[in-house]
Amino acid sequence: GQQLNQSPQSMFIQEGEDVSMNCTSSSIFNTWLWYKQDPGEGPVLLIALYKAGELTSNGRLTAQFGITRKDSFLNISASIPSDVGIYFCAGPYNTDKLIFGTGTRLQVFP
Amino acid sequence: GAVVSQHPSWVICKSGTSVKIECRSLDFQATTMFWYRQFPKQSLMLMATSNEGSKATYEQGVEKDKFLINHASLTLSTLTVTSAHPEDSSFYICSARDLELAGAPNEQFFGPGTRLTVL
Numbered sequence: 001g002q003q004l005n006q007s008p009q010s011m012f013i014q015e016g017e018d019v020s021m022n023c024t025s026s027s028i029f030n031t032w033l034w035y036k037q038d039p040g041e042g043p044v045l046l047i048a049l050y051k052a053g054e055l056t057s058n059g060r061l062t063a064q065f066g067i068t069r070k071d072s073f074l075n076i077s078a079s080i081p082s083d084v085g086i087y088f089c090a091g092p093y094n095t096d097k098l099i100f101g102t103g104t105r106l107q108v109f110p
Numbered sequence: 111g112a113v114v115s116q117h118p119s120w121v122i123c124k125s126g127t128s129v130k131i132e133c134r135s136l137d138f139q140a141t142t143m144f145w146y147r148q149f150p151k152q153s154l155m156l157m158a159t160s161n162e163g164s165k166a167t168y169e170q171g172v173e174k175d176k177f178l179i180n181h182a183s184l185t186l187s188t189l190t191v192t193s194a195h196p197e198d199s200s201f202y203i204c205s206a207r208d209l210e211l212a213g214a215p216n217e218q219f220f221g222p223g224t225r226l227t228v229l
Contacts, residue, residue, distance in 0.1 A: 033217065042114075042203045042220035043154070088153065096142060096207065098218055100154045 004089055004101035012107045019076040021104040023089030032072040033090040033098070034063050043088060047074070079108050113137055114206050116221035123194055124229055131189045131224045133204030139184040140206035144218060145177070148201040160187040194228045201225050 006023045013019060023032070031050055035043035047058050049065035049072060056063055062075045072089055089101040113136040123129050133143055141162045146154040158168045158179055166179035176198075178190040187206075191198055205218040 035220075040201075040223065040225070042116075042205075042223045045217060045219065048217055097144070097156055097159065098205075099156075103153050 004091060004099055006087075006089060006101040006104045008104060009102070010105040010107070012109065013079055015079060015081060015108055015110050017079055019079055019083070019106060020073065021075075021087060021106075022071060022073045023101045024071045025091060026070070028069040029091035030069070031092050032063070032065050034061075034072070034074050035088045035090060035100075037086045037088060037103075039085070046087075076106075079106075081108050081110060084108050112208050112219040114204065114219050114221040116204055116224050118224060119222060120225040120227075122227045122229065125195050126193055128190055128192045129194055129226060131191075131202055131204075131226075133187045133189070133206070133221050135185045135206045135208075135219075138206075138208040140208065141184060143181060143187040143204055143206045145179065145187075145189050146203045146205065148203060148223075154203060157189075162187075191226065194226070196228045199226055199228045 034046045037043040047063040054065040143160040145157045160181040181187040203223040205220045
C-alpha cells in the first residue's frame with residue numbers, strides 16, 4: 001500500500017536555527033498537506049500545496065511540492081521554542097481520504 | 111473559521127463499558143467527517159469515513175461493530191467504542207471538510223482529540 005516516509009524522524013536544534021524536513025512517497029500525489037501536532041492536540045494545517053513545483057510560504061514556514069509529485073519539503077526559518085511539536089505530511093487518496101506520513105518530531109532548545 | 115470540537119477531551123472507563131465521543135464542526139457544515147486513531151509516538155491512522163445521512167465506511171481491519179459511527183447532522187458525528195478493552199486505549203481524533211472550500215477539496219480540519227484510557 002501507499003506509504004509516506006518522513007525524514008528525519010526527529011530533530012534537536014537550537015533556537016534560531018533553520019529546519020528542513022522532507023516527505024517521500026512510493027506513489028504520485030496531486031496534493032501535499034503539512035500539519036503540525038502539539039502534544040495532546042489534533043493536527044493543525046500549516047500549508048497546502050496543489051501544483052508540482054509549487055513553493056508556498058506561511059510566515060517562517062516554506063513548503064515545496066516536488067517536481068516528481070512523489071515528495072515534498074518543509075522548511076522552518078529562525079526556529080523558536082513554540083515550533084516544538086510533530087510535523088506530518090499528508091496526501092489524499094481514494095477521492096477524500098488522507099494518508100499521513102510517519103512524522104518528524106522537532107525539539108527546540110533555547 | 112473551520113473549527114472542530116471534540117467531547118470529551120479525555121475519558122477513563124472500565125473494561126467492558128461503552129464510550130461515546132462527539133465531533134462537531136462549529137462554524138461550517140461537513141457532509142464528511144473522519145475518525146482517526148493515534149497510538150503513542152505513532153502517526154494518525156484512518157479508522158472510518160463518516161457520511162451524513164448514510165452508513166460509515168470503515169478501513170480494513172477496523173471492526174464496525176466495535177466502533178459505531180453515527181453522523182446525524184451536517185455538524186455532528188459520534189464514535190462509540192463498544193465493550194471497550196485496554197487495547198482500545200488510544201488518542202481518537204476526528205476531522206471534517208468544509209463544503210465551502212471548493213478550491214481545497216482535500217483539506218481536513220481536525221478536532222483536539224479525545225484521550226481514551228480503558229482500565
